[in-house]
Every structure is written in structure tokens, then in C-alpha cells.
Amino acid sequence: MECEEAWLRLKAGNERFVRGCSLHPHQAKDWRLALAYGHRPFATILGCSDPTAPPELLFDQGFGDLFVIRVAGNVVAPDILGSIQYAGAHLGTRLFVVLGHDGCGAVRAALEEHAGRSTQAGFIASVVHLIRPALQAFAPTDDLLSQLDAAVEANVRWSLRHLLEMPSARKALEQKHVKIVGAVCETRTGVVRFLE
Numbered sequence: 001m002e003c004e005e006a007w008l009r010l011k012a013g014n015e016r017f018v019r020g021c022s023l024h025p026h027q028a029k030d031w032r033l034a035l036a037y038g039h040r041p042f043a044t045i046l047g048c049s050d051p052t053a054p055p056e057l058l059f060d061q062g063f064g065d066l067f068v069i070r071v072a073g074n075v076v077a078p079d080i081l082g083s084i085q086y087a088g089a090h091l092g093t094r095l096f097v098v099l100g101h102d103g104c105g106a107v108r109a110a111l112e113e114h115a116g117r118s119t120q121a122g123f124i125a126s127v128v129h130l131i132r133p134a135l136q137a138f139a140p141t142d143d144l145l146s147q148l149d150a151a152v153e154a155n156v157r158w159s160l161r162h163l164l165e166m167p168s169a170r171k172a173l174e175q176k177h178v179k180i181v182g183a184v185c186e187t188r189t190g191v192v193r194f195l196e
């Protein structure tokens, strides 16, 4: 599926979900059995692990439709890039979406650390460490909530930047074979806003 067609399919699915008219496609037993013989997901989603932002539901898609990578704060680390590259090279995915969501706890933790209000311990620190560079332009403040929406978007753009820097992605973009976009989900309504 071409990337523009895939993008339209995602947007249409989200509109159905927001209207409460989800079709819940591709969930029948016959369809799932057929997937055993191969599948071609039409989009790859790098989203946050937060339970309020499940891509298959937000985009009203079913089994085999999406290649989904979920990690706190939708951060990009080398193994995440490996999964994304796999989706493009072996599954033929042409559309890649970095999906953040409002109120993201991982981004909030990074903002707190950025403001010197807390320090995360153990492996949580490694997630925060990956988000912190996205927040460089933010003035440390005690009013974290006033910055959270902008920080979520900045973090999506930061992850996008990692994807765009992949040599294979650059080449595919030049040839207009792929589309790589950022988006933010409003969890209260389910509306997914694609970034310009």
C-alpha cells in the first residue's frame, strides 16, 4: 500500500473511533488464520506504552494491520530503530508514525527532572535520559502542567528526528517511498492530531 493511501486509512479509522462508529475490522477467526500464511501491515506506529493510547483501537484497525512498537515516552533507542527498520525492510511498511499522547507520564518525569524537582532511579532514568534532549528549549519551571502539552509534542518531534536521520529512511524519503509523520493523541476524545 502506498504511503498516502495508508495515511488516509489511518485517518479514516481514527475518525470512526472518535465518532463511536468503529468497525473493528480484521478480527474474525478466518482472517486471523489467514495471517499465519503472511501479513503486510500498512503502517508502523511508535507509540507510548500508556494504556490510554492503544494504536489499534485509536485507528480502528485489526489483526495484521499495524506494526506497533510501544515504549514509555515513545522514545527512540537503537533496538527501537532496529524494529522500525525491520518493518520497512521485511514487512514493506511505507508509513511510519510517532504517536505521543497528552498527559504523558514519561514526558512529565523528564520535565520534572529538567526543572530539578526530581531524579529518576534505575532503568526509568534511561527513558528520561532519552527524552531530556527534547526539552532543551523549555525554561525550568514549577508549573509543569503549563508545559506538558508542548513538551509532549517536542518529544514526538525529537523521536521523529531520530527516524529521519536513519540513512535508509533518508534515501526512501528522497525517492518518496515512505512517509514519516508525528502525531499526538488527545486521550479524552481519542482525536489523533497529525503534526505539520
Ligand SMILES: [Zn+2]
Pocket: 048, 049, 050, 072, 073, 074, 101, 103, 104, 105, 106, 107
Ligand atoms: Zn506516555
